[in-house]
Amino acid sequence: MRRRTFVGAVGGSAIAGVAGCLTRDGDGSEDDDGTGDPEPENPDLEGEVQVATYDSMVNGENPAGPWLKDAFEEAYPDAELTWTVPENGINDYIDRSQQNAEIDADVYLGANLDDLVRVDDNLEDGGLLRELNVDRIDNAERIRDGLDMGDPHGRVLAYDTGYVSPVYDEELVDEPETLDDLTEPAYEDALLAQNAQGSDTGQAFLLWTIDAYGEDGYLDYWRELEANGVRILEDWQESYNGAYMNGERSMVISYSTDQVFANEYDYEMSRHQVAFPDGQAYANPEGMGIFEGASELDLAYEFLDFALSNDAQAVIAQRNVQFPAVDEEYVDLDEEFDQYAHTPTEAVTIGYDRLRGNLDGWVDDWAREFAGR
Known part of the structure; x- marks a missing residue:
């Protein structure tokens, strides 16, 4: 990270x-x-x-x-x-x-x-x-x-x-219990994510969806996220310190240590809740x-x-x-x-052998449809 x-x-x-x-x-x-x-x-x-x-x-x-x-x-x-x-x-x-x-x-x-x-x-x-x-x-x-x-x-x-995970405002949305929940009406126009081409958190979240939905299904999942209003910004800094901290959305892809930061700076903890959909986060x-x-x-x-x-x-x-x-x-x-x-109950990681020869193609296929949206 x-x-x-x-x-x-x-x-x-x-x-x-x-x-x-x-x-x-x-x-x-x-x-x-x-x-x-x-x-x-x-x-x-x-x-x-x-x-x-x-x-x-x-x-x-x-x-x-x-x-x-x-x-x-x-x-x-x-x-x-x-x-x-x-x-x-x-x-x-x-x-x-x-x-x-x-x-x-x-x-x-x-x-x-x-x-x-x-x-x-x-x-x-x-x-x-x-x-x-x-x-x-x-x-x-x-x-x-x-x-x-x-x-x-x-x-x-x-x-x-x-561990990369969603961070959310509990006064505006409930904790998503699954990744599928993020495509539901309750989370319409809620989620901020990052460009997987150059952002660690953006790429980690993308790989998490590939692990969950497979190489043949992850783009369909992202199409559902897009239809539900996901906003993709260039990097973590722009999405978190910019859009999320300015109150533009109620959820952002970030880290499971987020409350450490919130506590240090005396921010309202209600806006810094950590979600583990399916008990998972991406290591x-x-x-x-x-x-x-x-x-x-x-x-x-x-x-x-x-x-x-x-x-x-x-x-x-x-x-x-x-x-x-x-x-x-x-x-x-x-x-x-x-x-x-x-820490999540289960830490998701796609290993070297599966990434080798596939990573750039996965990111490129994703970027053609979703980068900059």
């Missing part, structure tokens, strides 16, 4: 937990024991490690990025952490790789599963980010079961997760990985381990309004976070 500027059981295609060391077979990158990136006896922890991420990780009100930089540099006094924000996210690095241009970043922080699929649909399988030797990342063993992102090439570890874990050509490999591994430390996980969760990736016993969160951050 991309941080907003203000600060169960896994279903269907979700995947199992982290287990041991992730390796890529048959590409000549492993050492003799079958493990990529063997741990050096004397790691080089001096130099500048460059971490690519999204804008709201480092800019806006109280983002996590500046804290991560300061704390990492305190822990590694001979190192400097520099943030870089690519304009088009992972797509910038896909383009550079296709053009054989230099990639100067060492770490990518903020990769969704669909990013990895796009990498492999446009580059060689397992490209751009390197296979990780998880044995070099001590804190990886604390990642919660179910947060392996399902990359068959072992390139990423989750550092947080969120959107974010991962971090190391670029194949990283110049500061040892520091890159240390950063991944650091991002999974107790303090870093708490800061990321609370400042990004996210759920931490590690087991709750390792993270001390505010009581308000525990009270107002909600």
Whole structure:
């Protein structure tokens, strides 16, 4: 989940937990024991490690990025952490790789599963980010079961997760019990959604409908939503901080941590109710990985381990309004976070194998009919 500027059981295609060391077979990158990136006896922890991420990780009100930089540099006094924000996210690095241009970043922080699929649909399988030797990342063993992102090439570890779900005003509409309810007259002209071409929440909601109605039925479902007055705006910022917070609609596709934000800013909780149609929400874990050509490999591994430390996980969760990736016993969160951050009974995720070769086509077919409506 991309941080907003203000600060169960896994279903269907979700995947199992982290287990041991992730390796890529048959590409000549492993050492003799079958493990990529063997741990050096004397790691080089001096130099500048460059971490690519999204804008709201480092800019806006109280983002996590500046804290991560300061704390990492305190822990590694001979190192400097520099943030870089690519304009088009992972797509910038896909383009550079296709053009054989230099990639100067060492770490990518903020990769969704669909990013990895796009990498492999446009580059060689397992490209751009390197296979990780998880044995070099001590804190990886604390990642919660179910947060392996399902990359068959072992390139990423989750550092947080969120659940995309409807948020609604209970004084204007009732909680939808099913996705079908959103097509009924009671929700006419109620729903705000986002463009699946460039919005994380928009794409997650689209994938949720594909999981629910199948490749042959999701467009029909969206035609029913359109007939019922769904309004699709460009991104989460425009739909939530703009239209929804201005009272233009009574429901918006957002996150199940929405009440954490509402509580922090003392908003009326009645307008920040979280809905779990069919007991579900769409899980959107974010991962971090190391670029194949990283110049500061040892520091890159240390950063991944650091991002999974107790303090870093708490800061990321609370400042990004996210759920931490590690087991709750390792993270001390505010009581308000525990009270107002909600989880669905079932987390829906479409896995790598099903997304591979299909994602762009699904989004393009949807966009031809509905983008900008």
